[in-house]
Amino acid sequence: MSAPSATALDRIPGWFWPADQRLFGWFLSADAPGDLLELGTYLGKSAVLIGDHLRPGETFTVCDLFESEAPDAANEAETTGSYSTLTRQRFEQNYLSVHDSLPEIVHGPTSVIQNHVKADSCRFVHVDASHLYAHVKEDVLAARTVLRGDGIVAFDDYRSEHTPGVALAVWEAVAGLGLSPICVSSHKLYATWGDPVPVQRRLLAWLAATPELWHTTDVLGERELVRVNRRKKPPAPAGELGELGRLSAELKRTAADLKKTAAESRTTVQALKTATKEISLVGPVVHRAVRWTRRRLTRR
Ligand SMILES: C[S@@+](CC[C@H](N)C(=O)[O-])C[C@H]1O[C@@H](n2cnc3c(N)ncnc32)[C@H](O)[C@@H]1O
Structure with missing residues (x-):
């Protein structure tokens, strides 16, 4: 992560925790070319970091309702309850405090994203918009369409008690739509519609050399799943x-x-x-x- 974003991330409100910041940095540094997409950007905490990894010739698109009305009552209740101070202007200010230019902005519901992002074009998609099952299911399908074969998708809130709809849509995709989980943190599940094994091998090598992240490997049916979290700081020895x-x-x-x-x-x-x-x-x-x-x- 470049230094300006590292400082900016601390002052931008949002839900993007240190272990995921490190994992995003790792996934986004992979050699494969392709565009970047974020569904649900809020004030830009995760977008600012994703923007650090945009390379020449690539496009970064973000999609959010910002202050506009949600497509249905349940989504409206969710957004007015949790994101009442959000405006597009505040997002743009935060983003431009770190980067020279804005990403492509789709100001509207994620259901329109395929009108703006080409099929088979993305190397990384972050799904972090509505928490409602019907919307996340659509976001899963959109991610599958716009991702390249070996692209990575990160789903936020795949297991929180207040977001059962996300959990259902994500695990349904694992069980029935060929989505292969690579690793999970406390808040996000990282997966691919490509082959997860070589990615997991590279990830484990990186994790072995990254002492601030704790990890283990679990069995998930026929496959393996890497679990990652931030290592708690050991208590300082008395002498220190x-x-x-x-x-x-x-x-x-x-x-x-x-x-x-x-x-x-x-x-x-x-x-x-x-x-x-x-x-x-x-x-x-x-x-x-x-x-x-x-x-x-x-x-x-
Ligand atoms: C949890 S926040 C995103 C957090 C952000 N990624 C971060 O790390 O700080 C969810 C965002 O999704 C947006 N959102 C909710 N429902 C949406 C929908 N149907 N279409 C587009 N955006 C939506 C909300 O406006 C909110 O900004």
Whole structure:
């Protein structure tokens, strides 16, 4: 990733996480030529990075409703709820803060994308627009048409609890439309209608040399699936903690001690309460016994 985009990505709002930024960088650096397409661009967080990898002679197209009305009520509810501050102008400002010129912009629903992008022309498609099954199903078919044989498609939100329609459309394509998954991150599934095996081999070699990404290989029926995530930073060894780190550790220990003492005090108070109650119950019994014994003794 080039330096300007790396800084810009931090200040552009969106949903494009570090592991996926690295994976996009890797997939987009592959030698194969072809155009680039993003369905659902929002304020440009992922588009800005995709634009870094545009080569001479290639076209990058983005498609979004921006502030326009959605094609149906469910889509309208989704967009007004989640993207209320989105405007095309804000997208263009963000994009031009990093790149010299804008991509081709299709301002409208993704259902029209095949009127703008040629069949068999793309090396990379990012599907990140509507989350509704009927739309994603259409986006899957459009991606299959516009991708070249060995092109890569990345699907966002393929497994989130709030996007079951994306999951259904994506796995349906895997089960019935010849889509082969290459790898998954927490948020995206990367796949191809070409042969996934050589891509996975190259990906695994790159991952082995990329310590900030954790990965493993799972079995997915007859095939393999690479799982990738960002490696959590190991805790700094004690010797490397600065003064602040030491103070913070000390405070944590003191807080834990105080909590323990409070819990012990609560137990003691409870025990005293129980004992007092028992004494107050036993007291009258003892009194009566003493009075009875005294009466018996004086009668004799
Ligand atoms: C999750 S956001 C995209 C996030 C962006 N790729 C990023 O990484 O920051 C989804 C976008 O899809 C757009 N969208 C939703 N439904 C759409 C549709 N039917 N056609 C075109 N765009 C749509 C929304 O306007 C929104 O900007």
